[in-house]
Amino acid sequence: MTFHQINLTVNGEAEQVVVASNVTLMRMLRENLALTGVKNGCSAGECGACTVLMNGEPVNSCMVLAVECEGAEIITVEGLAKDHQLDPLQSALINEGGVQCGFCTPGVLMSARALLNRNPQPGEDQIREALVGNLCRCTGYTRIVEGIQAAAAISAAGGRP
Amino acid sequence: MSIIGQSVPRLDALGKVTGQAQYPGDISLPNQAYLKILFAGRPHAVIRSIDTSQAEALPGVIAVFTAKDMPVNEYGLIMPDQPVLCGPGSAKPYTDHVRFEGDQVALVVAESEEIATRGRDLIRVVYEDLPILSDPVQAMQPESPRLHPERDSNVFCHYRIRKGDVEAAFAAADVIIEGEYRTPYQEHAFLQPEAGVSYMDEQGRVTVIVAGQWTHEDQEQIAHALGLPLEQVRVIYPAIGGAFGGREDMSVQIVLALAAWRLAQRGTPRPVKIVWSREESIVGHHKRHPYLIRAKWGARRDGKLLAAQMELIADAGGYAYTSTKVLGNATLMCTGPYEIPNVMVDSYAVYTNNVVTGAFRGFGGPQAAFAAETQINRLAQALGLDPVEIRLKNALQEGSLLSVGTPLPKGVSITQVIEQARAASLKWAAEPPPGAPSLRRGVGYAAAFKNVGFSFGAPEQCTAAVTLYGGREIERAVVAHAGADCGQGAHTVMAQMAAEALHLPLERIEMVVSDTAQTSNSGSASASRLTFMAGNSIKGACEQALQKWQAEERPAAATYQYRPPKTTPYDPQTGRAEPNFAYGYVAQAVLLDVDVETGRIFLRQVICADDVGRAVNPQQVQGQIEGAVVQASGYAILENFITQDGRIRTDKLSTYLIPTILDTPEQVESLILEYADPIGPWGARGMGEMPFLPLTPAIIAAVHEATGVWFHEFPLTPERVLRALKP
Numbered sequence: 093m094t095f096h097q098i099n100l101t102v103n104g105e106a107e108q109v110v111v112a113s114n115v116t117l118m119r120m121l122r123e124n125l126a127l128t129g130v131k132n133g134c135s136a137g138e139c140g141a142c143t144v145l146m147n148g149e150p151v152n153s154c155m156v157l158a159v160e161c162e163g164a165e166i167i168t169v170e171g172l173a174k175d176h177q178l179d180p181l182q183s184a185l186i187n188e189g190g191v192q193c194g195f196c197t198p199g200v201l202m203s204a205r206a207l208l209n210r211n212p213q214p215g216e217d218q219i220r221e222a223l224v225g226n227l228c229r230c231t232g233y234t235r236i237v238e239g240i241q242a243a244a245a246i247s248a249a250g251g252r253p
Numbered sequence: 254m255s256i257i258g259q260s261v262p263r264l265d266a267l268g269k270v271t272g273q274a275q276y277p278g279d280i281s282l283p284n285q286a287y288l289k290i291l292f293a294g295r296p297h298a299v300i301r302s303i304d305t306s307q308a309e310a311l312p313g314v315i316a317v318f319t320a321k322d323m324p325v326n327e328y329g330l331i332m333p334d335q336p337v338l339c340g341p342g343s344a345k346p347y348t349d350h351v352r353f354e355g356d357q358v359a360l361v362v363a364e365s366e367e368i369a370t371r372g373r374d375l376i377r378v379v380y381e382d383l384p385i386l387s388d389p390v391q392a393m394q395p396e397s398p399r400l401h402p403e404r405d406s407n408v409f410c411h412y413r414i415r416k417g418d419v420e421a422a423f424a425a426a427d428v429i430i431e432g433e434y435r436t437p438y439q440e441h442a443f444l445q446p447e448a449g450v451s452y453m454d455e456q457g458r459v460t461v462i463v464a465g466q467w468t469h470e471d472q473e474q475i476a477h478a479l480g481l482p483l484e485q486v487r488v489i490y491p492a493i494g495g496a497f498g499g500r501e502d503m504s505v506q507i508v509l510a511l512a513a514w515r516l517a518q519r520g521t522p523r524p525v526k527i528v529w530s531r532e533e534s535i536v537g538h539h540k541r542h543p544y545l546i547r548a549k550w551g552a553r554r555d556g557k558l559l560a561a562q563m564e565l566i567a568d569a570g571g572y573a574y575t576s577t578k579v580l581g582n583a584t585l586m587c588t589g590p591y592e593i594p595n596v597m598v599d600s601y602a603v604y605t606n607n608v609v610t611g612a613f614r615g616f617g618g619p620q621a622a623f624a625a626e627t628q629i630n631r632l633a634q635a636l637g638l639d640p641v642e643i644r645l646k647n648a649l650q651e652g653s654l655l656s657v658g659t660p661l662p663k664g665v666s667i668t669q670v671i672e673q674a675r676a677a678s679l680k681w682a683a684e685p686p687p688g689a690p691s692l693r694r695g696v697g698y699a700a701a702f703k704n705v706g707f708s709f710g711a712p713e714q715c716t717a718a719v720t721l722y723g724g725r726e727i728e729r730a731v732v733a734h735a736g737a738d739c740g741q742g743a744h745t746v747m748a749q750m751a752a753e754a755l756h757l758p759l760e761r762i763e764m765v766v767s768d769t770a771q772t773s774n775s776g777s778a779s780a781s782r783l784t785f786m787a788g789n790s791i792k793g794a795c796e797q798a799l800q801k802w803q804a805e806e807r808p809a810a811a812t813y814q815y816r817p818p819k820t821t822p823y824d825p826q827t828g829r830a831e832p833n834f835a836y837g838y839v840a841q842a843v844l845l846d847v848d849v850e851t852g853r854i855f856l857r858q859v860i861c862a863d864d865v866g867r868a869v870n871p872q873q874v875q876g877q878i879e880g881a882v883v884q885a886s887g888y889a890i891l892e893n894f895i896t897q898d899g900r901i902r903t904d905k906l907s908t909y910l911i912p913t914i915l916d917t918p919e920q921v922e923s924l925i926l927e928y929a930d931p932i933g934p935w936g937a938r939g940m941g942e943m944p945f946l947p948l949t950p951a952i953i954a955a956v957h958e959a960t961g962v963w964f965h966e967f968p969l970t971p972e973r974v975l976r977a978l979k980p
Contacts, residue, residue, distance in 0.1 A: 128279035129272015131494075133444045134531040138906035141444055169272035182270040186262050189872040192880065193740025194269030195276060195444035195494035223914045227906065229442055229495050230740050232879035233914045234921060235872075 100161045102127070103171030111158040118142045118153035120161075121168060129169040129198045133227070140226035143199035144168045150206040152225070169198035172205065180243040181205060190239035192230035200226045204240045213244055257753050257935045260872035263745045264764065265492065265738065274492040277464050278448035282524035285450065286315050288512050289369035289527070290505075291359040291376050292536060293339060293351040296387070296571075296606035296899025297400070298380040300340045300349045300358065307375040308361055313368035315516070315523070317376070318360040318508075320348055322515060324480035330470065330502050330611075334401060335572040337478050337507050340378075351380070352400050352571030353608055354900060355537045362512050362525060385899045389568040389603040390545065400571060400604040409569070410577040410602040412584045414656050414828030417595030422560030426551030430631045434548065435966045436620045438894035439541035439613055439887075440903075442911045445494020446534040447504040451513035452524040458770070459486050459514045464493040465500045467777035468735045472769045474503055475510045486510065490767035496739035497884070498612030501779055502574050504538050505529065535904040539574050540894060541613035542567045544620040546587065550628045556636055556643040558593045561656075563624070565600035567610070567617075574611030576602040581709050581823070583617030585832050586946075588656050589625035590667045590702040591647040596656040598828065606899040612779060614881065615945045618703050619888065623967075626699040626950030631963060640698050640954065641675045649702070657823065657830040661702075664938075666864040666928040670840040671700050673924055674862040678842035681858060691850040697954030700840040701946035704833035705930075705939035706782040710822040713834075715786035716773035719751065719794040720810040721802050730755050730798075733765040735775035736787045741941055742873035743783050749869055750788045750934060754795035773812065781837060781939025784869060788934025789815040817932065835930055838864045839943040841882075843951040847959040852975030854890050854956065856918035859948065863923070866930040866938035878923040878944045885948035887912045890969045 098109050102125060109124045118135075121127040121144065130153055133139035137155040144153045145167040172179040181204050184190075191197050200223060207214055207222035214222070219240050220233075228236065268274035305317040320326055321342030327333040336348035339356045343349075351358070359376050363369035386392045386400065392407040399407055423429055449463035459479065465471045468488045476486045493500070505527050512525040529537060547564040565583055569576040584600040615622075629647075633640040648667045652660050678696065685692035707713040718733040732751045738744040748762045755762075765771050776786060793813035801809035818834040844858040861878050868874040891910055895902040903909035929936025949967060957963050962977045 122279075127272070128275065131276075131445070132278065132528070133446065134906050136531065136905065136907065138531075139444060169270075173271055178270070185270055186266040189260070189263075189876050191263060191266045191269050192742070192876055193444065193493060193495040194265065194274055195740075197269050198272050201270065220914045225913075227442075227444065227911060227913060229444055229497070229884065229911065230880045231876055232881075232883035232921065233917055234879045235876055237914070 096159050098158055098162050100163060101165045103167060113159055115158045116154050117156040117158050117161055120158040121153060127168050127170050131195055131198055133195065140203065141196050141199040143202040143226065145202055145206055148209065150203045169201055172201060179205065180246040181240065184243035184246060185239040188235050188239035188242055190231060190235040196226055196228040200228065200236055208244060208247065212247060255753060256749050256759060257867065257869055258871065260870055261745065261749060261759060263742055264748060265744065276445050276492045276494050277462055278528045280450050280462055280491060281526065282450055282452060285524040285526045286362050286364065287366040287369045288509065288525050289361045289366065289373045290357050290508060291373045292354065293356040293358050294354055295351060295380060295382065296354055296385045297383040298351045299383065300351065301379040301381055303340050303359060304377040305359065308372040311368065311372045311375060313364040314361060314372040315364065316362045317372065318511060318515060323478060323511065325478050328474050328478050328503055328507060329573055330575055331577050332573050347402055353606055355608060357508065360508050360512060362516065385606045387605055387607055387899045389566050389605050392603050392605045393601065400606065407604040408601050409573060409604060410580055412580060412600045412823050412828060413826065414584065414596055414598035416656055416658055419560040419562050419595045419597045422595040423551045426559050427554040428632065428635050429549060429551045430628055430635060431549045432628060432965055434546040434624045434627065436544045436623055437968060438543055439892055440535055440894050440909055441497045441499030441613060442906065443495030443497060443499055446529045446531055447538065448528040449505050449509050450524055450526045451509035453513060453517045453522050454487060459510045460489065461506055461509050462489045462491060463506050463509065465490060465506065466496050466737050466739060466779055468737065468767050468769050469774040470777065471506050475507050478507045479510060479514060487770045490737055493737060493739045496778065497614045498616065498779060499538055501612040501777065502539055531906060532904045535909065536901055539609040539611035542569065542576065542579060542610040542620065544583065546620065546624040548624050548628050550632060552632050552636065554636065556638045556646050558591055558647045560595035561588045561593050563587045563598045567602045568605050568607055569602045570605060570607045570609035572609050574609050576611060579611065579617040582704065583621040585657065586618050586621035587625055589629060590649050590700055592649055592653040593656065598656065607896055608901055614884065615942045616780065618701060618942065618946045619949060622699065622701045622946040623949045626947065627953055630950065630954045641671060644671050644700055657828050657832055659831050662835055664928060664930045666838045667700060667702060669928060670838045670862040670864050670926060673926060674698065674840040674842045674860050677860045677922065677924060681844050685846045691848050692846040693849055693959040694846050695955035695957065695959030697843045697951040697958060699947035699951035699954065701943065702836050702838050703781060703943045703946055705785050705835040705837055706780055706817055706833065708820055708833050709830060710820050713776065714814055714816050715775050715790040716812065716814045717787065717790035717794040718773060718812040719798040720808050721798050722808045727755065727757060727761065727802065729761050729763055730757060731763045731765055732791060733772045734787060734791065735767055735772035736783050737767055737778035739778050741877060742870060743778060743787065746784055746869045746873065747787050747791055750791050751795055754792050755799065781942045784937050785835060785933050785939050786815060788937055792934050835933065835938060837938045837940050837943040839947060841947040841951045843955045845952065845955045845959065847956055847974065849960065849978055852971035852978065854969055854974065856886055858920050859918045860922045860924065861944045862926060863940055863944055864926040864928050864938065865940040866933045867927050867936035868925050869935065869937055871925060874925055874940060875923045877941050879921050881944035882921045882948060883912050883917050885945045886918060889949040889952045889967055891916060893968050893970060
């Protein structure tokens with residue numbers, strides 16, 4: 093086993109981490125950086141609970157090796173709220189009832205954030221397409237879709253982009 | 254304005270959207286060790302020997318535990334028929350038998366998860382394989398080998414209902430419909446796999462932080478297996494990542510407790526952590542029972558039901574889990590929410606070497622409703638009657654006698670839910686969308702009733718404690734309640750009910766929850782019971798605390814135990830019983846298109862009319878309805894759990910598919926009806942399970958209308974549909 097020193101940006105902070113070559117981004121975030129908002133539901137890229145933004149793109153962090161993240165910019169659910177101000181997606185998911193057990197919620201939020209970043213006013217079909225990799229066993233998804241629609245509306249009305 | 258009926262945001266939502274909420278796998282303690290379990294991985298065997306020497310010699314391995322380290326090597330929610338660890342060395346006979354793949358054999362505690370895994374793989378177990386019994390019908394035969402040699406049969410539960418004279422009634426019937434129905438397994442697939450940490454707390458208690466559904470029952474089962482008094486065991490639930498019945502039985506609780514306790518006894522106390530992989534979760538916990546149901550129903554020409562004869566066989570897998578209770582429900586619900594003068598039911602729970610089965614949302618109701626509702630839909634078709642009219646003609650009313658010879662508790666609303674589901678469905682278009690010549694459209698209806706709370710004489714209570722602080726006015730109220738919030742929103746609803754009872758704003762309610770050291774026994778978060786039971790306990794505690802407050806006590810504290818009206822078990826000969834103290838009622842209408850070229854089913858519309866008594870938090874009620882409908886749609890058409898000779902073939906989320914956001918009905922319309930339950934808190938009934946029950950038979954009926962084929966088995970995967978359409 094070899095170890096590597098990785099330099100990357102996580103939620104806006106420069107981080108230097110030493111990891112074994114077989115450690116995933118998910119594990120590094122959870123164990124080295126204590127970002128346990130990144131959830132482990134399957135370790136196989138099937139459930140989406142560990143979704144984070146890597147250079148702006150949503151990835152299953154269990155399917156990315158930490159050593160691939162040299163120089164990368166990572167955003168996790170812990171980095172969504174800024175200056176104690178919730179992302180509109182976070183408040184909309186609360187208000188629309190899109191959170192039940194909450195284990196899928198961090199991954200859902202990150203996939204939705206990536207969607208709104210590239211398409212601020214998505215239609216329902218585009219929302220569903222963007223979230224196809226995020227399993228939820230509680231809500232039936234409707235309140236999640238409505239939460240994302242509400243967040244898009246808030247942003248359009250001048251809330252935080 | 255009353256806070257009952259307000260969709261206040263969930264108390265736990267902020268922590269969950271910011272990533273701050275901690276689930277069991279997110280909790281790490283200083284100096285913790287890691288636990289890995291060796292599963293048997295074979296369905297039926299005797300363990301001749303276990304050699305742990307190589308594992309123990311591996312650097313970084315702290316300890317290895319086997320059956321000989323278990324003080325009392327047995328557990329089980331209903332009966333203690335399962336070894337905690339299978340293997341030689343226990344006082345109890347036959348604990349060296351493995352009875353399903355997920356049986357646990359040895360525990361490795363190590364400095365890291367990797368070392369624990371390597372240590373696990375160095376354990377040498379000598380198994381002597383036994384014949385595998387994977388067919389429950391075969392396992393029932395007297396000559397079949399017994400999984401539990403101390404018992405005289407693999408049938409460990411048999412209920413009988415005898416009401417009236419079914420033979421005479423069949424002779425007088427104008428039409429008789431018979432069917433043999435099979436239901437599949439279902440895996441809970443809650444998003445958070447089993448995990449937890451254990452340690453000795455500052456008072457020397459073995460403490461387990463874990464996700465479950467009943468803190469005090471976990472505590473009891475741990476204490477029993479460790480041979481400890483209850484007060485030396487503590488169970489705490491942090492955030493719980495879904496449950497649906499799948500956390501009712503023990504998974505990691507007892508082994509976590511054992512490891513921390515034994516390490517402390519050796520003079521090397523350390524916290525111990527475990528996180529199951531998805532595969533371990535799927536192999537290691539129980540599933541929804543497959544049922545074989547044989548049905549024969551007779552009716553008059555005008556649709557009046559005369560008789561129903563039912564035989565139910567439940568595949569329990571290697572151990573009982575909650576099978577006897579699930580069977581009790583299925584036995585009551587297999588004749589539907591209808592008054593039938595002549596009923597004969599025989600139902601059986603049978604040990605096999607398949608994966609264990611137990612609680613899952615609906616608890617025997619979905620299997621029973623599939624058979625009962627398909628029977629009545631087929632009767633309607635045979636008689637040329639409208640499926641809604643035949644239901645209304647036979648629906649249970651106030652004072653109607655159940656199959657068990659007693660009336661339902663007051664507040665029966667099955668007629669109302671059926672009528673409202675029907676009325677809302679009249680707007681649907683009769684034709685599939687244009688431009689798709691291979692689509693065939695169908696509409697289906699089904700209805701169901703489901704108990705609220707524990708049934709058939711099981712002890713039932715719920716306890717709450719309330720303490721009021723302040724001087725002239727109440728500044729804050731602390732509500733201590735063990736009830737588990739598995740994601741359904743229980744703690745928010747409890748706080749709303751406390752605020753209402755105390756006439757306080759919600760901000761002044763402080764919840765202390767789900768810790769056996771700080772809360773009293775609440776019973777489980779299951780059986781659609783928590784809103785009803787917790788509500789009545791909190792209401793009682795608040796009223797008593799307010800009296801003390803008015804008598805100038807500061808702080809004013811009260812503990813209140815709510816006990817509902819008693820229920821009674823099935824009479825062993827006739828089945829006569831007072832089964833339940835409350836029910837919820839539900840009806841659904843389904844609109845779908847079947848693609849007759851591909852076999853694919855497109856669920857267009859689902860209307861769910863659900864009498865919840867009183868919606869304490871309508872948004873959470875709607876979330877339960879929508880979530881249950883999607884989970885039930887997975888059960889009906891998508892989720893295909895495969896076992897072969899007792900071995901699970903679908904132990905991943907890539908082989909066991911659950912609905913994604915693209916697999917939902919196009920629209921789920923929730924009709925939340927509020928016919929108060931006379932003894933529910935503020936009129937509330939339970940509702941978490943009810944919307945699951947009618948969906949499968951409603952889909953089956955709609956597919957029949959679309960294609961002319963009755964399905965007696967599901968899930969309705971494209972392959973199954975196509976095979977039936979193009980024989």
